[in-house]
Amino acid sequence: MAWLEQKRKRKHSFKEIMSLLLPYLSRKKLGLIFVSVISFLSAIVGLVTPQLIKYIIDIAIPSNNVKLVYLLGGAVLLTAIVTGLLVYATRFYSALYAQQIVMELRNDIYETLQMLHLDYYNEENTGQIMTRVTTDLNAIQSLVSFTLRLLMNGVIFFIGAYAAMISMNAKLGGILLGLFPGFLWLVYWFSKKVRPIFYQSRTKFGEVTSILQENVTGAHVVRGFAQEESEIEKFDKANAEYRDLIVKARIYRSFYFSFMLFLIGLGASIVLLVGGLAVMRGEMGRGEFIAFISYLAMLSGPTRQLTWLVGIIQRALASGDRIIELLSGKKEVQEDPNAIDPPVFKGKIEYENVSFGYDEVVVLKNINVVIPPGQKVLILGGTGSGKTSFVNLIPRFYDPVTGVVKIDDIDIKRYKLKKMRKQIGFVLQETFLFNATIKENIAFGNPEATEEEIIAAAKTAKIHDFISELPDGYQTRIGDRGITLSGGQKQRLSIARTLLTNPSILIFDDSTASVDAETEYHIQEALDILSRGRTTIIISQRISSVKYADRILVFDQGEIIQDGTHEELIKQEGIYKEIYETLAESYVIPSKLLAEGGD
Incomplete structure (x- = not known):
């Protein structure tokens, strides 16, 4: 996890985050130019109104020119209508293009999630990932x-209004300019204070989301161990910490906006005092004074908007940090640019001097083994002995630190990754089923499969009869993660799903570890059919698996310490004999099944 923590410590600059958005912005270049133009026009049109008011008061009314009053009044109405239309267009199209840009970014993030190394999912919790794809985006x-x-709009309006005020009364304009350093200091202070808080709050919200997600999916475990109060306390603690961060940000934001309003009010007071005296002395016309006040009042809107924008930018910078962390995460093993399409595998697997580890912790040491095509190999060993790491190298979930893994005498790094993996089938202990129909779950690995092929796979996996008894049959929807099914039923659906891909190599990772003896028997029966004619690797602690194995590899501390058939290894003093005798005593029924089916 060290690499992930190092990335979290780094804060990215505004330039880096904008460079992330630049490719998406450039694809909407014409649209952005259009929004900028109508935003510019809305600011220009808005600046005209105070000048029209000035002419009405200083020229039309004193001269009793009714026609000019109507004309200028109509012009004020027209500018209001045009400004309203331009503001509507600006809001609509800015929101439209922003949504399109973020949609493309969200798609790219999702694509990145499909390509990230499995270590990322081992080290990052689900809540943090979900928060990046939702709240941060x-x-x-x-x-x-x-x-x-x-x-x-704000910049043009600010510059235009201030230029108009300077032209009308340079003294008043200069006084207002003196307030500008206070405005800049306030923006700098707020930006410096809130960005780390926004980052921490986003991270903490991800933690809250993760706790919620874990408790929803693990509700049976929580209640089974009577840990409801403990989990409530954990959630309350994280939620309170998230609240405190939000409150802290609100305190800074409240001070920021309050001080900003004070500066605006101070400017207005000075204008009313100095400008009012100037009118009384005849140094400034009444219409000019009202126009000046109108510009000042109109400036308060863009000023507040620009202060909002500072907060939005700081939140986006904090979120941008987290999105860049995800996009720059460690990618999956790289495919050779000159990779070849794999042929239909015969199934020979070879490890040559293979060593492997995680974060400098060695878990496989100088492995040398050849598995002939069609052989069924049982892998035994204690926790942390390297069994799962051994099989994870075959589909290139990881690459060895040293040595070479070959399939059919060719280094697997030379094969195109996705096409190679399509010929390798996995049945795992923890079966994941999608919130979809049974038919869709079985066909996941082969969406083009016909209904006849899906049913045939289900029959082979010994799950068809159960499905047929359901009211909606293969159209029955499975709840989140398949929790409405038993462990054995989920395993057999997983076997059917694997069978439908017609793999050349099969890997069973403790696929019968969590089921009862009768269910295990049916699963083993399905696995036996599925593995016929295919190179098969079985990780299991069930001795009933022995009868399906042509060969047994015993792992200990990252090394293969025993290699042979059951008959050969049971005669040797060693770990295999100890494991077998221990399991034979513990699992009486599976042992009977073994005796019934032994060759």
Whole structure:
């Protein structure tokens, strides 16, 4: 996990985060230009209104020119209508393009999740990943939308209004300019304070989400161990910490906005005092004074909007850090640019001087073994002996640190990754089923399979009769993670799913570890049919698996310490004999099944 923690310590610059968005922004270049133009026009049109009011008060009314009053009044109405239409267009199209940009970014993040190394999923919890794809992306969407809408409009309006005020009364304009350093300091102070808080709050929200997700999916375990109160306390603690971070950010934000309003109010007070005296002395016309106040009032809107934008930018920077962490995560093993399409495998597997480890912890040491095509190999060993790491190298979930893994005498690194994996079938102890129909779950590895092929696979896996008894048959929907099915039923669905891909190599990882003896018998029966004519590797602690094995490999501390048939190894003093005798005493029924089916 060290690499992930190092990434979390680094904060990315605004330039780096904008470079993340630049490819998406460039693809919407014409749309962004269009939004910028209408935003610019809405600011320009809005700046006209105070000038029209000035002319009405200083020229039209004193001269009793009714026609000019109507004309200028109509112009004010027209500018209001045009401004309203332009503001509507700006809001609509900025939101539209922001959603399109974030949709593309979300798609790329999802694609990245499919390519990330399995270590990422081992080291990062689900809640953090979900928060990055939802809450963090919403912050980016707000950044794009508000920046498009407010930045161009606000900056043009600010510059235009201030220029108009300077032209009308340079003294008053200069006084207002003196408040600007206070505004800049406030923006800098707020930005520096809230970005780390926003980052921490996003991370903490991910933790809250993760606790919730774990307790929903693990509800049976929580209640089975009577840990409801403990889990409630854990959730309350994380939720309270998240609340405290949000409150802390709100405190800074409240001070920020309050001080900003104070600066605006201070400017307004100075204008009313100095400008009012100037009007009384005849140094400034009444219409000019009202126009000046109108510009100042109009400036308060963009000023508040720009202060909002600062908060939005800081939230987006914090979220951008987390999104970049994900996008720059350790990718899956790399495919050779000159990789070849694998032929239909015969199934020979060979390890040559293979060593492997995680974060410098060695788990496999100089493994040399050849598994001939069609052989059924049982792997035994204690926890942490290297069994699962051994089989994880075959589909290239990981690459060895040293040595070579071959299939059919060719280094597996030379094969195209996805096409190679399509010929390797996995049946795992923890079966994952999607929230979909039984038919869709079985056909997951082969979506083009016909209904006849799906039913044939289910029959082979000894699950067809059960499915047929369900009211909706193969169209029956399975709940989240298949919790409405028993462990044995889920395993047999997994076997049917694997069978439908017609793999050349099969790997069973403790696929009967969590079921009763009768269910184990039916699963073993299905596995026996599935493995016929295929190279098969079985990781199991059930001695009933022995009768299906042509060969047994015994692992201990990352090494193969015994290799042979059951008849050969049972005669030797060693770990295999100890494991076999221990399990034979513990599992009486499976031993009877073994005796009934032994050759």
